[in-house]
Amino acid sequence: MIEKHVDEYITFLKIEKGLSPASLSSYKQDLNHYLFYLDDQGITSLAKVDTDVLIGFIKYMTEKGLSPKTISRTQSTLRNFHQFLLNQDVTEVNPAVKLTAVRGEKKLPVYLTxxxxxxxxxxxxxxxxxxxxxxxxxxxxxxxxxxxxxxxxxxxxxxxxxxxxxxxxxxxxxxxxxxxxxxxxxxxxxxxxxxxxxxxxxxxxxxxxxxxxxxxxxxxxxxxxxxxxxxxxxxxxxxxxxxxxxxxxxxxxxxxxxxxxxxxxxxxxxxxxxxxxxxxxxxxxxxxxxxxxxx
The missing domain is CATH 1.10.443.10 (Intergrase catalytic core)
Known part of the structure; x- marks a missing residue:
């Protein structure tokens, strides 16, 4: 059931937003990782996802050693995905709007003396x-x-x-x-x-x-x-x-x-x-x- 909503969202991004195949692949990859986490937590309905669940997923990604840049991108994906679900009346709230942005330390560029x-x-x-x-x-x-x-x-x-x-x-x-x-x-x-x-x-x-x-x-x-x-x-x-x-x-x-x-x-x-x-x-x-x- 959850997979169905992900497929509908990807179709929406392709047709309504006109995203490139590379961008669609990136969104799909982020959401597949998300679905894997929800399944591992025994969550079978997106209506049961709250901010605490999303925070747990962010913590899971951090423990896996994913970069702040990747985590920040995934947060953006989740925010947009859950807004889509809200707009489609699949859920009543967007639990991702309360997530705090992950800020990674900017690496200074390599330069020569x-x-x-x-x-x-x-x-x-x-x-x-x-x-x-x-x-x-x-x-x-x-x-x-x-x-x-x-x-x-x-x-x-x-x-x-x-x-x-x-x-x-x-x-x-x-x-x-x-x-x-x-x-x-x-x-x-x-x-x-x-x-x-x-x-x-x-x-x-x-x-x-x-x-x-x-x-x-x-x-x-x-x-x-x-x-x-x-x-x-x-x-x-x-x-x-x-x-x-x-x-x-x-x-x-x-x-x-x-x-x-x-x-x-x-x-x-x-x-x-x-x-x-x-x-x-x-x-x-x-x-x-x-x-x-x-x-």
Missing amino acids: IEEMETLLATPDDSPAGRRDSTMMEVLYASGIRVSELISIKRPDVNTEMGFIRVSGKGSKERIVPITDFVARQLDEYIGSIRPRLLKAEDTEDLFITNRGRGFTRQGLWKTIKKYEVLSGINKNITPHTFRHSFATHLIENGADLRAVQEMLGHSDISTTQIYTQISASKIREMYKQFHPRK
Whole structure:
């Protein structure tokens, strides 16, 4: 009987809400875990579920070692599911509305120190591919753009004379991102002498192209960065996004205005940018503990 209501809810989400197959699968998985718990507790009617039962389920998930993020998502699923049951007159109340949101501690993003970044940027060799890779990493660090934004840059999007790149961010929002004179000169060299040698017979407007003359994919760029992580000897998990984190952290550590960093990163909400102030504060605390004479 309970399974029937879950199936009806999933159908509702599919037809009325138009959710994607991935989202439907996620909802179904959360609810299947919920049904398993109810069955284990001997509960055969959703009308008998109260807030205490839901709290018991949350505690069960916590004891199983599920992350706060997963538990929070499941709570949202239960809240919506029980609201659906209430709207359908299956139950008389929504016991999930009284659940307190689970807040997990935000993990600070991985970033490189200025010295580590300089080591990484000096790692590529002087071959055409190495000079291309060097330019890609310099652009990532100089602009703080996302991976998707980098691989989407077209040749006409670059204006080295004025010192900026036009990128298309989330929601297809375009923004102008400044670059340093050093990176502008490196881009001029790449566009003028390196890129034509990589193009071969291909015809593409993509700024950064592979050895086969085609634009980079996210996976291809990730593999390239991982190669230089190994070659540099830096003992950190370096991904293309590490450049973005390092860009923002270094700017804020050196006194950049938070609103300006928000604009350059393309964040719609400044609270997203504020995570980098926490990194800076964390670093200050570490230095304080290390160097204060009365530890």
